[in-house]
Amino acid sequence: MTDKQKDDARLATLFEAARDTSPAPGDDLLARVMQDADRVQGGFAPVTAPARRAPVSGLTRLSRMLGGWPAMAGLTAAMLAGIWIGISPPAGLARVTMAALGGQSYVIDADPVSMFDFTQEAL
Amino acid sequence: MIDDGQATDEALLVLFANGDRAAAGVLTARLTPRVYAHAFRLLGNRADAEDIAQEAMLRLWRIAPDWRQGEARVSTWLYRVVANLCTDRLRRSGRTTPLDSVAEPEDPAATPVQSMQARLRAEALQEALNQLPDRQRQAVVLRHIEELANPEIAEIMGISVEAVESLTARGKRRLSAALIQLREELGYVE
Numbered sequence: 149m150t151d152k153q154k155d156d157a158r159l160a161t162l163f164e165a166a167r168d169t170s171p172a173p174g175d176d177l178l179a180r181v182m183q184d185a186d187r188v189q190g191g192f193a194p195v196t197a198p199a200r201r202a203p204v205s206g207l208t209r210l211s212r213m214l215g216g217w218p219a220m221a222g223l224t225a226a227m228l229a230g231i232w233i234g235i236s237p238p239a240g241l242a243r244v245t246m247a248a249l250g251g252q253s254y255v256i257d258a259d260p261v262s263m264f265d266f267t268q269e270a271l
Numbered sequence: 272m273i274d275d276g277q278a279t280d281e282a283l284l285v286l287f288a289n290g291d292r293a294a295a296g297v298l299t300a301r302l303t304p305r306v307y308a309h310a311f312r313l314l315g316n317r318a319d320a321e322d323i324a325q326e327a328m329l330r331l332w333r334i335a336p337d338w339r340q341g342e343a344r345v346s347t348w349l350y351r352v353v354a355n356l357c358t359d360r361l362r363r364s365g366r367t368t369p370l371d372s373v374a375e376p377e378d379p380a381a382t383p384v385q386s387m388q389a390r391l392r393a394e395a396l397q398e399a400l401n402q403l404p405d406r407q408r409q410a411v412v413l414r415h416i417e418e419l420a421n422p423e424i425a426e427i428m429g430i431s432v433e434a435v436e437s438l439t440a441r442g443k444r445r446l447s448a449a450l451i452q453l454r455e456e457l458g459y460v461e
Contacts, residue, residue, distance in 0.1 A: 155447040162450070163415040165392035166312070173307040177321050181303050181328045185287070185295035188332040192290065 280345035281338070288335040295332070303328060305417075306349055312412045313357040315401045323360065327352045343426070350417075350427045354409055361405060399449040407442035414439045 211220045278286075280302065286294035306327050311320035330352055331345070400408050406428070413424045414435070425432045
C-alpha cells in the first residue's frame with residue numbers, strides 16, 4: 149500500500165467517525181425552528197377556492213352589455229312609445245314628417261297579417 | 272396525514288406553504304439536524320451553528336410560497352444558504368472559532384473504548400478542518416462527510432466539478448499533513 153493509499157484509508161476512518169458522531173441539535177433549537185415556522189406560516193395568505201359564479205341568463209348578459217337596468221328601462225320605454233305611436237299616430241304627424249322630408253314622403257305600411265309591403269306615395 | 276418517510280422535501284414545502292403545520296414538523300425533524308451538523312462542521316462552534324441553523328430554516332420557511340418546483344433540491348438550496356451564512360459569520364468574527372466537544376457517539380453497539388476513539392477522531396478531524404481555507408473545508412465536508420456527489424457540490428458552491436475535485440484533493444492533502452502527528456493517539460498503528 150502506497151503512502152497516499154494509507155493516508156486516504158486513515159482519512160476515511162476519520163470521516164466515518166465524524167459521521168458517526170454527528171452533532172445533534174438540541175430540543176431548544178428544534179422548538180425555535182418550529183416557532184419560526186408557525187410565525188411565518190401565520191403570515192401566509194389563506195388559500196381559498198375561487199368563488200363560483202351563479203349562472204347568468206342570456207337576458208341578464210344582454211342587459212349588462214347594454215349598461216344595466218337604467219339602460220334597459222330607457223330602451224323599454226322607447227320601445228313602448230314606438231309601439232304606441234305606430235298603433236295610434238298623433239294628429240299632425242304626417243305634416244311634421246312631410247316638412248322634415250322636404251315636401252315628399254313615403255308611408256311604408258307593413259301588413260302584419262300578410263307581411264306584404266304596400267308602398268304608396270303620400271301627400 | 273403525512274407519510275414522513277415518503278414525502279419529498281419539496282412536496283412537504285408546498286404543503287407547508289399551503290398551511291399544513293404537520294409538514295413543518297416533518298421538515299424541521301428531517302432538515303434541522305443536517306443543517307445544524309453542517310454549520311457546526313464549517314464553524315466548529317456549537318452556539319454559532321445553532322444560530323446559523325435557525326436562520327437557514329427561517330429562510331426556508333419564508334421562501335416556501337415562492338419555491339420554484341423542479342429547479343433545485345431543497346437540501347442543495349439549504350447547504351448553499353448555510354455555506355453563505357457561515358462565510359459571513361467567519362468574516363465578521365475574524366475566524367475565532369473555539370472547538371466545542373463533538374456529540375457522543377450514537378452507536379449503541381460500540382464499546383466505550385470504540386466510542387471514545389471515534390469521538391477523539393471526530394474531534395481531531397474537526398480541529399484539522401478548522402485549519403483549512405473556507406472553500407477547501409466546505410468541499411471536503413460536503414464530499415466526505417455529507418457524502419454528496421461532486422455535481423451537487425458544484426451546484427452548492429457555484430463552481431465547476433473540476434474545481435470541486437481540486438478543492439477536495441488539496442483539502443485532503445492538508446488534512447493528512449495536519450493529522451500526521453496524531454496517528455498514534457488516534458489509534459493508527461504502522
